[in-house]
Amino acid sequence: MAPPSASAAAADAARGAYLLAAGGCVACHTDKKGKGPALAGGRALKTPFGVFFSPNITPDKATGIGGWSDADFVRALREGVRPDGGHYFPSFPYPSYTAMSDDDMLDLKAHLFTLPPVAQPNKPHDLSPPFAWRPLVWFWKTLYFTPGAYRPDPAKGDQWNRGAYVVRALGHCGECHTPRDALGGRKPDMELAGTATGPEGGVIPNITPDVDTGIGRWTDTDILNVLESGLLPDADYVGGQMGEVVDDATGKLTDADRRAIVAYLKSLKPIDHQVRRKKSTPSAY
Amino acid sequence: MNTTTKLLAAGVAAGFLAVGFVAAGGVATAADMAAIDKRKDLMKNVVSKNLGVVKNFIEKGQGSAADVKNAADALVAAAPKIAPLFVKGTGRPDVDPKKTRAEAKIWQDWAGFEKAAKAMGDEAAKLSKIAASGDKEAITKQFAALGKNGCGTCHKPFRGEEVK
Numbered sequence: 001m002a003p004p005s006a007s008a009a010a011a012d013a014a015r016g017a018y019l020l021a022a023g024g025c026v027a028c029h030t031d032k033k034g035k036g037p038a039l040a041g042g043r044a045l046k047t048p049f050g051v052f053f054s055p056n057i058t059p060d061k062a063t064g065i066g067g068w069s070d071a072d073f074v075r076a077l078r079e080g081v082r083p084d085g086g087h088y089f090p091s092f093p094y095p096s097y098t099a100m101s102d103d104d105m106l107d108l109k110a111h112l113f114t115l116p117p118v119a120q121p122n123k124p125h126d127l128s129p130p131f132a133w134r135p136l137v138w139f140w141k142t143l144y145f146t147p148g149a150y151r152p153d154p155a156k157g158d159q160w161n162r163g164a165y166v167v168r169a170l171g172h173c174g175e176c177h178t179p180r181d182a183l184g185g186r187k188p189d190m191e192l193a194g195t196a197t198g199p200e201g202g203v204i205p206n207i208t209p210d211v212d213t214g215i216g217r218w219t220d221t222d223i224l225n226v227l228e229s230g231l232l233p234d235a236d237y238v239g240g241q242m243g244e245v246v247d248d249a250t251g252k253l254t255d256a257d258r259r260a261i262v263a264y265l266k267s268l269k270p271i272d273h274q275v276r277r278k279k280s281t282p283s284a285y
Numbered sequence: 286m287n288t289t290t291k292l293l294a295a296g297v298a299a300g301f302l303a304v305g306f307v308a309a310g311g312v313a314t315a316a317d318m319a320a321i322d323k324r325k326d327l328m329k330n331v332v333s334k335n336l337g338v339v340k341n342f343i344e345k346g347q348g349s350a351a352d353v354k355n356a357a358d359a360l361v362a363a364a365p366k367i368a369p370l371f372v373k374g375t376g377r378p379d380v381d382p383k384k385t386r387a388e389a390k391i392w393q394d395w396a397g398f399e400k401a402a403k404a405m406g407d408e409a410a411k412l413s414k415i416a417a418s419g420d421k422e423a424i425t426k427q428f429a430a431l432g433k434n435g436c437g438t439c440h441k442p443f444r445g446e447e448v449k
Contacts, residue, residue: 201382202446221344230440231432235336239386239440240447247441275449 011103016111019104021252022170023097027244028054040064040118045091046200049184050127052091060117073109074102079147080137087137089125090145090184096172099150099165144185156267163264166257167192171249176204176241179273192268194275202240203276210270223262227253313374321385324370327363332405335359336436339412343425350419357413360431364406368399382448391443398443405435 020026031042031054041056059066065073072083080087080094088094097105130136150169152161167173178186179195193214194206206214215223218233225231227250230238238246250258335356341347374380376387391398408431415423 196449198446200446201448203449219344229429229432230437231340235333235340237432237436237440239444243437243441243444246437276447 011106011110013107013110013114015104016107016109018252018254019108019170020111021249022166022257023100023108024171024245024249025057025108027248029057030054032244037118037120039112039115040120042120042123047091047184048197049131050125052089052125052127053123054092055122056118056120057112058115058118058120059113060119063119063121064117065112066117068109070106070109074105077105078149080141080145086134087141089127089134089137090140091125093172093175095145095186096169096175098145098147099169101149104170140183140185143183159260159263160267162257163260163262166253166261167264171261173207177207190271190273192265193271193273196275198241200241206271206273206275207265208268208271208273209266210272213272213274213276214270215265216270220259220262220266223265224255224258227251227258227261313372313379317372317375318380320370320372320375321380321387324367327366327370331359331363335363336431339424339428343421343428350416350421350424353424354413354416357409357416360409361406361413364403364409367402367405371398377445382445386445386447388443388445394442398439401439401443404438405431408435 026038028043028045029039029041030036031040031044034042036042037058039056039058041054043054045052045054056064058064061067068076068083075081076083076088077094077097077100079098080090080092082088100108125132150165153164156164174186174192176198177192177194179190179193179197180186192207193210195204198204208214209216211217222233225233226238226242227246229251230243230246232238250261253261338348338356339353342349342353371387371391373392376385376391377389380387408427412424412427412431415427
């Protein structure tokens with residue numbers, strides 16, 4: 001057996017545990033409804049293109065990622081390519097994870113490989129034609145996908161850059177909060193402006209600082225509250241998919257990372273985009 | 286009795302039978318459907334409103350500890366009213382998802398749902414006691430516990446996505 005590479009030896013599994021939470025990996029890679037084992041996959045993700053089933057990312061050799069090298073793991077996240085060279089459907093948010101640093105990817109892998117392997121074969125996706133045809137993803141990637149690690153903007157401070165990294169790379173907030181076009185590509189000029197047709201058919205709010213349609217009226221505390229506990233400015237409480245995100249991801253971040261998210265979101269260009277119903281007709285309960 | 290009247294009578298009788306059949310089958314009636322508006326009203330105008338009183342006290346220094354205690358007591362009184370307003374057949378998928386976010390899981394796990402609704406009252410009762418002491422730090426801590434154990438435990442599993 002080949003000795004582990006220098007980078008793998010230096011990888012920090014404890015940091016990886018934090019990245020697993022910040023990356024929101026658990027929510028999609030665990031079939032909570034079916035009471036499936038953690039990270040063994042099988043969770044259904046309903047989209048306009050059909051139903052995707054997340055794969056097993058436990059270190060099981062036969063059914064999980066136990067046989068993957070560091071290079072395999074980095075290539076999956078950075079380029080959206082499987083160890084066998086096939087393309088991942090972008091239901092796996094590699095268009096966001098591509099911006100993660102090499103170190104973060106390897107720490108994440110180191111942590112995953114400390115977890116118990118679970119033997120659970122992956123379920124095939126149930127997609128409508130022609131989307132089931134995997135080579136089509138290559139075409140999609142030429143249109144919408146730009147691989148590459150996040151490069152900090154030297155004109156902005158450390159906090160802003162950390163916020164940008166957490167929002168755009170790790171937290172992959174735009175995968176839900178940015179509207180998509182007919183081919184499922186995120187509209188670049190509408191980043192984080194929300195959509196009425198999000199995953200599971202839900203309304204995903206505009207989180208740009210637009211005063212009327214976004215979070216322009218929210219205080220720092222309002223944003224920190226929803227990330228930490230799910231408490232909304234009107235004293236409502238998030239449920240559904242954001243509830244999961246709070247439980248599995250944003251609620252587990254350090255206070256410094258949550259504050260970095262606030263700094264980054266508040267710096268964005270406000271986009272006027274009404275996706276929610278007016279408050280006078282609550283459908284909340 | 287002329288033919289028209291006979292047909293009408295037969296129609297009415299059939300209608301009653303149909304209604305009886307439907308009711309026996311457990312499908313919600315118009316009266317049951319009113320529960321949707323009632324629970325929205327309760328959650329918005331009693332629960333959220335009183336949570337807002339506590340939130341504003343903590344974040345903006347508005348009102349007094351006595352106001353927090355009153356709000357907590359109102360939440361204690363509201364808690365047992367929640368579950369009975371979730372009448373079977375008034376959630377998804379029976380009702381248009383634009384009208385309600387109540388998931389089918391509520392009725393599949395009724396005991397879990399009732400427990401989650403009751404938890405809000407238990408946490409609010411603790412808040413009421415703490416508010417009487419006037420200790421703002423303790424109030425802040427218990428408000429967070431109320432949100433986590435009294436609101437989140439119900440909204441996360443049992444409340445679906447907002448649909449436009």
